[in-house]
Amino acid sequence: MILKIPATSANLGPGFDCIGMALDLYNFVEFHELNEGMLEIIVEKEGSTELPTDHNNLLFKAYKSVFEYLNKPVMGIHLKLINNIPLSRGLGSSAAAVVGGVLVANKILGEPLTKEELLKLAVKIEGHPDNVAPALFGGIVLSGSNGDQVFYRKISPGVMLKCSVLIPDFHLSTKKARSVLPKMISLQDAIFNVGRMGLLVDALHSENYEMLNIAIEDKLHQPYRSKLIPGLDDIFKLAKELNLLGVSISGAGPTVIVFHKDGDQDKVKKLQEVFKNYNIDSNLVHLNPIEQGVVE
Numbered sequence: 001m002i003l004k005i006p007a008t009s010a011n012l013g014p015g016f017d018c019i020g021m022a023l024d025l026y027n028f029v030e031f032h033e034l035n036e037g038m039l040e041i042i043v044e045k046e047g048s049t050e051l052p053t054d055h056n057n058l059l060f061k062a063y064k065s066v067f068e069y070l071n072k073p074v075m076g077i078h079l080k081l082i083n084n085i086p087l088s089r090g091l092g093s094s095a096a097a098v099v100g101g102v103l104v105a106n107k108i109l110g111e112p113l114t115k116e117e118l119l120k121l122a123v124k125i126e127g128h129p130d131n132v133a134p135a136l137f138g139g140i141v142l143s144g145s146n147g148d149q150v151f152y153r154k155i156s157p158g159v160m161l162k163c164s165v166l167i168p169d170f171h172l173s174t175k176k177a178r179s180v181l182p183k184m185i186s187l188q189d190a191i192f193n194v195g196r197m198g199l200l201v202d203a204l205h206s207e208n209y210e211m212l213n214i215a216i217e218d219k220l221h222q223p224y225r226s227k228l229i230p231g232l233d234d235i236f237k238l239a240k241e242l243n244l245l246g247v248s249i250s251g252a253g254p255t256v257i258v259f260h261k262d263g264d265q266d267k268v269k270k271l272q273e274v275f276k277n278y279n280i281d282s283n284l285v286h287l288n289p290i291e292q293g294v295v296e
């Protein structure tokens with residue numbers, strides 16, 4: 001059997017830990033059962049030289065968590081991971097691994113768990129729902145958790161919502177990008193983000209992107225993370241000058257996601273020049289938001 005799991009872009013500016021969108025870039029997981037106690041992991045493409053192929057592999061840990069949750073012995077498994085989502089770039093590679101792991105276990109066990117139960121397990125491992133929810137359900141997903149419960153609502157991406165990602169040639173782990181965030185924020189900044197988030201959800205629902213460049217602003221995480229992403233502030237400034245629909249850090253970064261109209265590709269290339277001016281190579285990829293989450 002084989003699973004196809006999408007990349008995701010979380011936060012979309014103000015929605016820190018609360019919103020994410022599935023994109024048409026995929027990891028594939030080929031799997032079959034082995035005798036109890038056996039584990040084989042083969043990694044191809046992204047992460048082939050660095051990802052562990054033993055019990056420390058995140059996808060295997062997520063797989064194992066389903067057996068533990070159901071109080072069942074862990075079944076032996078062969079996993080071939082064909083990865084296209086770059087690691088530690090803010091495109092949800094860890095969420096794709098976690099979703100892959102819980103889904104593989106559920107398939108092998110004859111699907112005892114619903115997608116909602118799998119979401120809960122995945123959130124426990126990933127720590128926040130904003131990537132795992134769209135990786136599971138597709139589309140743009142608003143999410144939150146309340147101890148044991150995870151809430152979510154899906155918004156279908158409008159056909160006119162086009163985006164490109166600028167993937168810089170360096171890693172930034174989510175752990176590091178979270179370590180620079182303050183423990184407390186001011187009421188003023190909270191009000192700023194609540195207002196932007198309302199505008200963002202309205203823009204995504206109504207498919208009216210006129211105010212997206214305002215709606216996508218954020219004061220909770222991006223100002224702190226900008227010191228980890230050279231050139232980011234200049235990119236944000238230039239995106240406004242060029243009248244692009246909106247720009248934000250993708251997930252915890254360092255990837256930058258740019259919303260734009262069809263035919264704005266040349267303007268997006270100008271943003272890539274900014275990274276170049278900071279001696280950072282980057283890969284510019286056009287990705288479409290997608291309706292479908294993980295599929296078999």
Ligand SMILES: Nc1ncnc2c1ncn2[C@@H]1O[C@H](COP(=O)(O)OP(=O)(O)O)[C@@H](O)[C@H]1O
Nearest residue numbers: 058059087088089090091092093094097173174
């Ligand atoms: N296909 C995969 N299989 C197993 N583990 C993975 C895979 N992809 C990512 N990971 C794990 O997730 C880590 C990257 O997670 P993180 O720092 O959150 O970045 P990202 O923004 O890509 O999710 C990797 O170092 C690795 O431990």
Ligand SMILES: N[C@@H](CCOP(=O)(O)O)C(=O)O
Nearest residue numbers: 010017090091092174251252
């Ligand atoms: N809300 C999280 C999202 C992390 O996404 P990733 O794709 O970088 O793993 C955060 O901003 O820390």
